[in-house]
Amino acid sequence: MSTISDESYDFLFRVFQSRQPTKNLSKTPHRLDEFPIEFRICELQGVENFIGINHDDDEPQQPLSFFHTKLPTMTRTVWLPKREILLQERGFCLSSLLSDMDVSEEEHEPILQEIASVARLAGTSRFPIIVVLLQATLVVVEQSEVDETHEVIESHEDDQLLDMIMRESESKSIPATKSSIEALEKVRFQHGSESAGECMICMQEFQTGLELACMPCSHVYHEECIVQWLETSHFCPLCRYTMPHM
Numbered sequence: 001m002s003t004i005s006d007e008s009y010d011f012l013f014r015v016f017q018s019r020q021p022t023k024n025l026s027k028t029p030h031r032l033d034e035f036p037i038e039f040r041i042c043e044l045q046g047v048e049n050f051i052g053i054n055h056d057d058d059e060p061q062q063p064l065s066f067f068h069t070k071l072p073t074m075t076r077t078v079w080l081p082k083r084e085i086l087l088q089e090r091g092f093c094l095s096s097l098l099s100d101m102d103v104s105e106e107e108h109e110p111i112l113q114e115i116a117s118v119a120r121l122a123g124t125s126r127f128p129i130i131v132v133l134l135q136a137t138l139v140v141v142e143q144s145e146v147d148e149t150h151e152v153i154e155s156h157e158d159d160q161l162l163d164m165i166m167r168e169s170e171s172k173s174i175p176a177t178k179s180s181i182e183a184l185e186k187v188r189f190q191h192g193s194e195s196a197g198e199c200m201i202c203m204q205e206f207q208t209g210l211e212l213a214c215m216p217c218s219h220v221y222h223e224e225c226i227v228q229w230l231e232t233s234h235f236c237p238l239c240r241y242t243m244p245h246m
Helices: 092-100 105-122 155-165 178-182 223-230
Strands: 002-017 034-051 065-070 074-081 129-143 185-188 211-214
Touching: 002 105, 002 223, 034 105, 074 092, 092 105, 105 129, 178 223, 211 223
Parallel strands: 034 129
Antiparallel strands: 002 129, 034 065, 034 074, 185 211
């Protein structure tokens, strides 16, 4: 018998200006005073399975099995007047777009402020502003006994389980300790290595020779991406490795 014993939800965003124009973007009808914004909506879903739950924080319990999946990234590009992006009209249009993407209202203000900040730095450049919205959900499942024939939950069962709780978790994020963030190893990315070829937080490809931050679990990210992530969550975005936390 299996029961859901815990679930957690993390949300992270990143805003930056692309270093190159998006393909075919210039062909999209727009006015001269409008600026392109590309939203990238990403979801990570994971399930950990335990035989009983060990509540002793000094002796972390290893899961019987772990399954995670990255759902396809959805993109949406809009052209908006620069005055709207700079919040001269209070960002009503941007806020409405975020609501359409199921971003909670409490997250709107910091995202809008970051978009406005990047737009000010962009000056006359018309390269698109990229807004990455990453949602990660983890479900902890407690099993009363091991099922020898099904030690790993089937992926379609995971999807059904996660779909049910995706919008229900309200657990408060706990950041990693400052010392553990500062202690992250720095590595140089080389094509052909076993590491993923892109940062799973901002979804940007790594360039050869770029310095990256490496988690203790060996997953690598842009340093600024993983630092921002760990300042709100003590889990690795990919495998949920637990960092020392406050």
